[in-house]
Amino acid sequence: MVYSSKWLFQESQKCIPGGVNSPVRAFGSVGMEPIFIREAHGAHICDVDGRKYIDYVLSWGPMILGHAHPTVVEAIERAARAGTSYGAPTELELEMAGMICDAFPAIDKVRMVSSGTEAAMSAIRLARGYTGREKILKFAGCYHGHADSLLVKAGSGVATLGIPGSPGIPEALAALTMTVPYNDIDACEDTLKQHGHDVACLIVEPVAGNMGVVPPKPGFLESLSALSRDYGIVLIFDEVITGFRFNYGGFRSVAKIYPDLVCLGKIIGGGLPVGAFGGRKEIMDMLAPSGPVYQAGTLSGNPVAMAAGIATLKILHDHAEEYGKLNQRTSLLCSTLKKIFREKGIPVCINQVGSMFTIFFTDRDVHDFASANTSDLKMFSRYFQGMLTRNINLAPSQFEASFVSLAHTDDDIQKTLDACKKTTKEW
Ligand SMILES: *Cc1c(COP(=O)(O)O)cnc(C)c1O
Numbered sequence: 001m002v003y004s005s006k007w008l009f010q011e012s013q014k015c016i017p018g019g020v021n022s023p024v025r026a027f028g029s030v031g032m033e034p035i036f037i038r039e040a041h042g043a044h045i046c047d048v049d050g051r052k053y054i055d056y057v058l059s060w061g062p063m064i065l066g067h068a069h070p071t072v073v074e075a076i077e078r079a080a081r082a083g084t085s086y087g088a089p090t091e092l093e094l095e096m097a098g099m100i101c102d103a104f105p106a107i108d109k110v111r112m113v114s115s116g117t118e119a120a121m122s123a124i125r126l127a128r129g130y131t132g133r134e135k136i137l138k139f140a141g142c143y144h145g146h147a148d149s150l151l152v153k154a155g156s157g158v159a160t161l162g163i164p165g166s167p168g169i170p171e172a173l174a175a176l177t178m179t180v181p182y183n184d185i186d187a188c189e190d191t192l193k194q195h196g197h198d199v200a201c202l203i204v205e206p207v208a209g210n211m212g213v214v215p216p217k218p219g220f221l222e223s224l225s226a227l228s229r230d231y232g233i234v235l236i237f238d239e240v241i242t243g244f245r246f247n248y249g250g251f252r253s254v255a256k257i258y259p260d261l262v263c264l265g266k267i268i269g270g271g272l273p274v275g276a277f278g279g280r281k282e283i284m285d286m287l288a289p290s291g292p293v294y295q296a297g298t299l300s301g302n303p304v305a306m307a308a309g310i311a312t313l314k315i316l317h318d319h320a321e322e323y324g325k326l327n328q329r330t331s332l333l334c335s336t337l338k339k340i341f342r343e344k345g346i347p348v349c350i351n352q353v354g355s356m357f358t359i360f361f362t363d364r365d366v367h368d369f370a371s372a373n374t375s376d377l378k379m380f381s382r383y384f385q386g387m388l389t390r391n392i393n394l395a396p397s398q399f400e401a402s403f404v405s406l407a408h409t410d411d412d413i414q415k416t417l418d419a420c421k422k423t424t425k426e427w
Helices: 005-015 070-081 091-103 116-131 185-198 220-231 303-318 322-343 377-389 410-425
Strands: 037-041 044-047 052-055 109-113 135-140 177-181 199-204 234-238 261-264 275-279 349-353 356-360
Touching (some): 091 275, 116 261, 135 185, 185 220, 377 410
Parallel strands (some): 135 177
């Protein structure tokens, strides 16, 4: 019996809220029903309806090697045959920790968890425990997982005390989260002048990926680093998306900025559920059992997940020169897309950093959440649907990043450009 996406979605809605296990998968913002996936290999993903797409979602970032890379699959098989979980330490965890510490100059010690959400949530608890302060400062449009303190809606334009971004989050907790616009160092400085000595941590995506791709302005991250030092605030770089995405290690556009803590996830799990947070020794040593800040996990450092992550990182390490080609290929894709839109007189702002990009349908420069919101969402939906019809699977929301993998070939890129030409031809 072969089930269609349509049927599977109908049935799923009966026993899974909204029919999906993570909201954006429902395709709600593009006014469609989700495609159900049967399998994926390399840069290509196949749905249960028998259609094959060139995939730019890549599981929202992790699959930088492409899907079902044979070496990673083999590592998973080997690990699984030796037992899938022990609840006791293994050599694999040491190997993974060593690889992460070597790749990140800012990380002396690292703790493994099972998701990016858990990494950010734990890093914030640790920062609060280390500083003895309760407030945190984040940037509008940055996503750090769905922990209560972090799901706080942005105030518009000015620094505001937090309002819960979801029912179920206590106002008293949200009030401890302050939000300022991304790339706005003045707003950050003003807020810290008032509250700086009560702020435990400043958490930021060094390249924002969750309001669509938004690069940091020159000097932005340096200024955050200086401000954190001045006020004794723990600086957290959330590199769940950016870690190992642009090069082997963290985002390195600016030399000599060392965050106090780094959050990781996505790529380091090679497609299995993994997160990590690490940083300066004296902060990390505050964690139980060496210190008083509690943090734990039944499946933390899971051997199968470690095997997948280690295999992925080894390939990236041994082929580090491939990053340059990947980034170039993505640049070529984006510059040609821009040309196609320009020739049709369709205003777009394409933000690209390395192998991640977002096409915003706006004539404005997108540098924060407010400018991202000037994008024409109807145009985006139309574009998304047109591309999907032509077998190109882009991220199904204006405010997400699309990714290119090492498995995407020049032929895949050319087919994507052809699909874009055909899609915009009808406009
Ligand atoms: C995806 C993401 C998270 C959350 O990770 P999950 O594994 O989905 O919990 C946190 N921060 C950033 C920057 C992310 O992109």
